[in-house]
Amino acid sequence: xxxxxxxxxxxxxxxxxxxxxxxxxxxxxxxxxxxxxxxxxxxxxxxxxxxxxxxxxxxxxxxxxxxxxxxxxxxxxxxxxxxxxxxxxxxxxxxxxxxxxxxxxxxxxxxxxxxxxxxxxxxxxxxxxxxxxxxxxxxxxxxxxxxxxxxxxxxxxxxxxxxxxxxxxxxxxxxxxxxxxxxxxxxxxxxxxxxxxxxxxxxxxxxxxxxxxxxxxxxxxxxxxxxxxxxxxxxxxxxxxxxxxxxxxxxxxxxxxxxxxxxxxxxxxxxxxxxxxxxxxxxxxxxxxxxxxxxxxxxxxxxxxxxxxxxxxxxxxxxxxxxxxxxx
Amino acid sequence: xxxxxxxxxxxxxxxxxxxxxxxxxxxxxxxxxxxxxxxxxxxxxxxxxxxxxxxxxxxxxxxxxxxxxxxxxxxxxxxxxxxxxxxxxxxxxxxxxxxxxxxxxxxxxxxxxxxxxxxxxxxxxxxxxxxxxxxxxxxxxxxxxxxxxxxxxxxxxxxxxxxxxxxxxxxxxxxxxxxxxxxxxxxxxxxxxxxxxxxxxxxxxxxxxxxxxxxxxxxxxxxxxxxxxxxxxxxxxxxxxxxxxxxxxxxxxxxxxxxxxxxxxxxxxxxxxxxxxxxxxxxxxxxxxxxxxxxxxxxxxxxxxxxxxxxxxxxxxxxxxxxxxxxx
Numbered sequence: 001x002x003x004x005x006x007x008x009x010x011x012x013x014x015x016x017x018x019x020x021x022x023x024x025x026x027x028x029x030x031x032x033x034x035x036x037x038x039x040x041x042x043x044x045x046x047x048x049x050x051x052x053x054x055x056x057x058x059x060x061x062x063x064x065x066x067x068x069x070x071x072x073x074x075x076x077x078x079x080x081x082x083x084x085x086x087x088x089x090x091x092x093x094x095x096x097x098x099x100x101x102x103x104x105x106x107x108x109x110x111x112x113x114x115x116x117x118x119x120x121x122x123x124x125x126x127x128x129x130x131x132x133x134x135x136x137x138x139x140x141x142x143x144x145x146x147x148x149x150x151x152x153x154x155x156x157x158x159x160x161x162x163x164x165x166x167x168x169x170x171x172x173x174x175x176x177x178x179x180x181x182x183x184x185x186x187x188x189x190x191x192x193x194x195x196x197x198x199x200x201x202x203x204x205x206x207x208x209x210x211x212x213x214x215x216x217x218x219x220x221x222x223x224x225x226x227x228x229x230x231x232x233x234x235x236x237x238x239x240x241x242x243x244x245x246x247x248x249x250x251x252x253x254x255x256x257x258x259x260x261x262x263x264x265x266x267x268x269x270x271x272x273x274x275x276x277x278x279x280x281x282x283x284x285x286x287x288x289x290x291x292x293x294x295x296x297x298x299x300x301x302x303x304x305x306x307x308x309x310x311x312x313x314x315x316x317x318x319x320x321x322x323x324x325x326x327x328x
Numbered sequence: 329x330x331x332x333x334x335x336x337x338x339x340x341x342x343x344x345x346x347x348x349x350x351x352x353x354x355x356x357x358x359x360x361x362x363x364x365x366x367x368x369x370x371x372x373x374x375x376x377x378x379x380x381x382x383x384x385x386x387x388x389x390x391x392x393x394x395x396x397x398x399x400x401x402x403x404x405x406x407x408x409x410x411x412x413x414x415x416x417x418x419x420x421x422x423x424x425x426x427x428x429x430x431x432x433x434x435x436x437x438x439x440x441x442x443x444x445x446x447x448x449x450x451x452x453x454x455x456x457x458x459x460x461x462x463x464x465x466x467x468x469x470x471x472x473x474x475x476x477x478x479x480x481x482x483x484x485x486x487x488x489x490x491x492x493x494x495x496x497x498x499x500x501x502x503x504x505x506x507x508x509x510x511x512x513x514x515x516x517x518x519x520x521x522x523x524x525x526x527x528x529x530x531x532x533x534x535x536x537x538x539x540x541x542x543x544x545x546x547x548x549x550x551x552x553x554x555x556x557x558x559x560x561x562x563x564x565x566x567x568x569x570x571x572x573x574x575x576x577x578x579x580x581x582x583x584x585x586x587x588x589x590x591x592x593x594x595x596x597x598x599x600x601x602x603x604x605x606x607x608x609x610x611x612x613x614x615x616x617x618x619x620x621x622x623x624x625x626x627x628x629x630x631x632x633x634x635x636x637x638x639x640x641x642x643x644x645x646x647x648x649x650x651x652x653x654x655x656x
Contacts, residue, residue, distance in 0.1 A: 044485075093451060097444040116425040116488040119447065123421060123454065124481035130458045131474035139465035146459035153452035157372075160444040 007322035008054055011063065015315035018068040019059070022076060026058050029081050033128055044109045044121040045128075048088050053104055056319075057083045057188045060213075063315045064192025064206050066308060075136045079191035085129035086149050087184060092122035094156070098243070133191075141191055148187035155180030163244035164265050170251055177218040178211065185214030202306040209316065212301035217323045219294040222247035223287050226278045229326065238274030241265055248293065253286035260284070294324050335650035336382055339391060343643035346396040347387070350404060354386050357409050361456055372437045372449040373456075376416050381432055384647075385411045385516045388541075391643045392520030392534050394636065403464045407519035413457035414477050415512060420450035422484070426571070461519075469519055476515035483508030492572035492593050498579055505546040506539065513542030530634040537644065540629035545651045547622040550575035551615050554606045557654065566602030569593055576621065581614035588612070622652050 012020050034046030058080035065076050094100075095108040096118045102108065110118035126149065133145055158176045162168050189210030193203040226249045228237045240247055244265050254261045260280055268274050281287065298320045305316060340348050362374030386408035393404050422428070423436040424446045430436065438446035454477065461473055486504045490496050517538030521531040554577045556565045568575055572593050582589045588608055596602050609615065626648045633644060 090451070093447055097447055114488075117485060119421050119425055120481045120484040120488065123418070123450075124478055124485070126451065126454055127474050127478040127481055131471060131478060134467050134470035134474060137467035139462050142462035142470055143459060146455050146462060150452055150455040150459060153448045153455055156448040157445060157452070160442075160448065 007318065007325065008056070008059060011059060011315050011318045011322065014311060014318055015063050016311055018073065019062045019315070022062045022068075022073050022080070023055065023059065025073065025077050026055065026080050026084070029077050030084065033081065033085070033132065044113055044117055045088075045092075045125050047106070047112075048092055048109060048121070048125070049085075055084065057087055057184060060185060060188040060210060060319060061192040061195075063312065063319060064189040064210070065196030066198075066312045067196065069195055069197060075138075075195045076192065078132050078136050079141060079195055080188075082129040082133035082145055083184065083188045083191065085125050085132065086145065086152070089122045089125035089129065090149075090152050090156070092118055092125065096122070097156075097160075136195075138194065141194055144187045144190045144194075148183040151179040151183030155183070159245060162246060165246065166254070166264065168246040168251065170248065173246065173248055173251060174215065177215050181218035181221075182211045182214030185217065186211040198306075205304055205306040208304050209301045209320075212297045212304065213320050213323050216294040216297040216301070216320075219248060219290055219297070220324050220326055223249055223290050223294070224326065226250075226281050227287055228278075236271050236275065237278045238268075238271065241268060241274050241277055242271065248290045249281050249286045252289050253281040253284040256284040256286065291324070298324050335646065335653065336384065336387060339387060339643050339646045339650065342639060342646055343391050344639055346401070347390045347643070350390045350396075350401050350408070351383065351387065353401065353405050354383065354408050354412070357405050358412065361409065361413070361460065372441055372445055373416075373420075373453050375434070375440075376420055376437060376449070376453070377413070383412065385415055385512060388513060388516040388538060388647060389520040389523075391640065391647060392517040392538070393524030394526075394640045395524065397523055397525060403466075403523045404520065406460050406464050407469060407523055408516075410457040410461035410473055411512065411516050411519065413453050413460065414473065414480070417450045417453035417457065418477075418480050418484070420446055420453065424450070425484075425488075464523075466522065469522060472515045472518045472522075476511040479507040479511030483511075487573060490574060493574065494582070494592065496574040496579065498576065501574065501576055501579060502543065505543050509546035509549075510539045510542030513545065514539040526634075533632055533634040536632050537629045537648075540625045540632070541648050541651050544622040544625040544629070544648075547576060547618055547625070548652050548654055551577055551618050551622070552654065554578075554609050555615055556606075564599050564603065565606045566596075566599065569596060569602050569605055570599065576618045577609050577614045580617050581609040581612040584612040584614065619652070626652050 012023060030049050034049045061080040061083055062073075062076060069076060091103060092109050095103055096110045096115050099110065100108050101111045108118070109121050113121075129145065129149075130142065133141055155176055155178075158172075158179060162172065162176070186207045187210070190203055190207040193206040198206065222240065225240045225247065226237060241250070242265075246265075250260070254263070257280065260277075263277065268277060301320050302317055305313065308316070340351060358377050362377045389408040389411055390404060397404060419431060420437050423431055424438045424443050427438065428436050429439045436446070437449050441449075457473065457477075458470065461469055483504055483506075486500075486507060490500065490504070514535045515538070518531055518535040521534040526534065550568065553568045553575065554565060569578070570593075574593075578588070582591070585608065588605075591605065596605060629648050630645055633641065636644070
C-alpha cells in the first residue's frame with residue numbers, strides 16, 4: 001500500500017462511522033460501474049478503477065459534506081464516484097501521452113492494450129462520470145465537475161505547451177497546478193458541500209479549501225519528484241525534468257545556482273543525469289522552500305474554513321496535513 | 329462545400345424560418361465557446377469547431393424540437409452545441425488514433441500540434457459539451473448525452489478490438505454502428521424532442537428515428553468508403569480496409585466470393601491494392617445490398633415517427649433521405 005494509507009485511515013476515524021460506510025459503498029459502486037458497461041470497459045476501465053489508489057478525492061467529497069445527508073448518502077456516493085472517474089480518465093490519458101508502462105505498480109492501459117484502446121477507455125470513463133453525476137439531477141453539480149474537467153484538460157495543454165521552456169514563471173507554474181490538480185479537489189469539496197446541504201457561502205469557502213489543498217498536493221508531488229519518496233517506488237527521481245516539465249523546485253533553484261540557471265532540460269541525456277540534476281536542485285535548498293510554500297497554502301486552507309462541527313473540522317485538518325506529510 | 333450542403337439547405341427551408349435563425353445562433357455560440365476557454369482551446373479546439381462540417385447533428389436537434397420553444401430556443405442551442413462538441417471531441421481523438429493528417433481538407437489537431445495537444449483538446453471539448461448542456465438544468469438531457477458519449481467510446485473500443493477480425497458478424501457490425509454513430513443521432517433527437525416539449529412516448533419515438541437514421545448514415549459511410557464519393561475527395565477508397573475495419577459491404581461480399589472469403593486484410597500491401605479489393609467487393613453486388621439495408625432503415629425510421637406537424641414531418645423526411653442520398 002502507499003505511504004498515505006495511514007492518513008486516510010486517520011481521516012476516516014476522525015470523520016465518523018458514516019464516512020467508513022460511504023467509502024465501502026463507493027468501492028461497490030465503482031465495481032458496478034466497471035462491470036456494467038461492456039466487456040471492454042470491464043477489462044480496461046475496470047482495471048484502472050480497481051487499481052484504486054488512495055481514493056483521496058472521494059474522501060474529500062465525503063468529509064466536505066459533514067453529516068450523512070437525508071438520502072443516506074446516495075447523492076454523495078455518486079458525486080464521489082464521478083470525481084474518481086474523472087481522475088481515472090485523466091490518468092489513463094496521461095499515461096497514453098507519456099507512453100507510461102506502469103501506474104501504481106500495474107501495467108497501464110496503454111501498455112497492455114495500446115494507445116487506441118487507452119484513449120477510448122479514458123473517453124469512456126469521462127462519459128460515465130457525467131452520467132453518474134447527472135443522476136443527482138443538480139445542474140450546479142454537473143457544472144462544477146465539467147468546470148474541473150475542463151481545467152484538467154487546460155492544465156495538461158499548458159504543461160505540454162510549456163514543456164522545456166525555461167522561462168516559465170512561478171505565477172504560470174501555479175496557474176498550471178490550479179488547472180491540473182487543484183480544480184478537481186475544489187470540485188470534490190464543492191460537490192460534497194452541496195450534497196451536505198451547506199449554504200452558498202460555506203460551499204464557496206469549502207471549495208476554496210479544496211483548491212488550496214489541491215495546490216499544496218501538486219507542490220509536494222513536484223518536490224517528491226526531485227527528492228524521491230517511498231510512495232514513488234519504482235519511479236526514478238527527476239521524471240518531470242526528463243519530460244521537460246518545469247516545476248517550482250527547479251524555478252527556485254535556478255534563481256540560486258548559476259549552473260542550474262544555464263541548464264537546458266533538453267540536454268539531460270538519461271535518467272542518471274536527471275538524478276544528478278535532482279541532487280543539484282536539492283543542494284540549493286529549493287526543496288525546503290517549495291515545501292514551505294505548500295505548508296503555507298495548507299495553513300491558508302485551514303484558516304479559510306467556515307464554522308463546522310468539531311469532527312468535520314478535525315477530519316478536514318487531517319486531510320490538509322496528509323497532503324503535505326507524504327514525504328514523512 | 330460538401331455534397332450534402334444542398335440537403336441541409338432543403339431541410340432548413342422545410343422546417344421553417346426559426347431553424348435558420350437557430351443554425352445561425354448555434355454558429356455564434358460555438359464561436360463564443362471556442363474563444364472563451366483559454367488561448368490553447370481557442371487555437372486547437374477553435375480550429376476544430378470552426379472547421380465545421382455539415383452541422384448535421386445540430387440540425388437534427390432543431391428539427392426534432394418542432395416549433396420554437398418558449399425560451400426562444402436558448403435550451404435548444406445549448407443542446408445542439410453540446411452534441412456538436414461531443415462529435416468534435418471524438419473526431420479529434422479519432423484523428424489521434426489514426427494519426428490522420430487532414431480532416432475536411434484542413435490539418436488535424438494531431439498533425440499541427442501533436443498527439444498530446446490533440447488528446448487534451450478532445451478532453452476539453454468533451455468537458456465543455458457537458459458544461460454547456462448542464463446549463464439547461466435537465467438531468468434527463470445530461471443522461472442522454474453521457475449515454476451517447478459512452479456509446480461512442482465503446483464503439484471505438486469495439487472497432488479497435490475487432491480490427492482485422494474476419495469473423496465479425498453482421499450483428500456485431502450493426503452493434504458497432506449503433507454505438508459509434510447511431511447513439512449520438514439518437515441523443516440529438518431526444519434532446520431536441522425534450523426541449524420541444526414532446527411527451528415521453530414521442531420522445532422515445534423520435535429517439536428511435538434518430539437511432540435508425542444514424543445507423544443508415546454509418547452504413548452509407550461504409551458503402552462510400554468502398555465506392556468512393558465526391559464528399560470523400562482527397563480520401564482514397566478502401567481506407568477502412570487498410571485500417572482493418574470490417575464493414576457490411578465486405579461481410580456481404582465475402583459470402584459471395586471465394587477470393588474475398590479467403591482475404592486477410594493484413595495482407596493488403598498498399599492503398600492501390602486496397603482499391604483493387606474495393607473493386608472486387610463492388611463486383612459482387614454487395615454495395616447495392618448494403619445500400620438497400622440502409623434504405624430499409626430509413627423507411628423504418630420514417631414509419632416510426634409520432635404524429636407531427638406537416639412542416640416538421642417534411643423536414644425529418646428530408647433529413648432521412650439526405651442520409652442515404654449522399655452518393656447521389
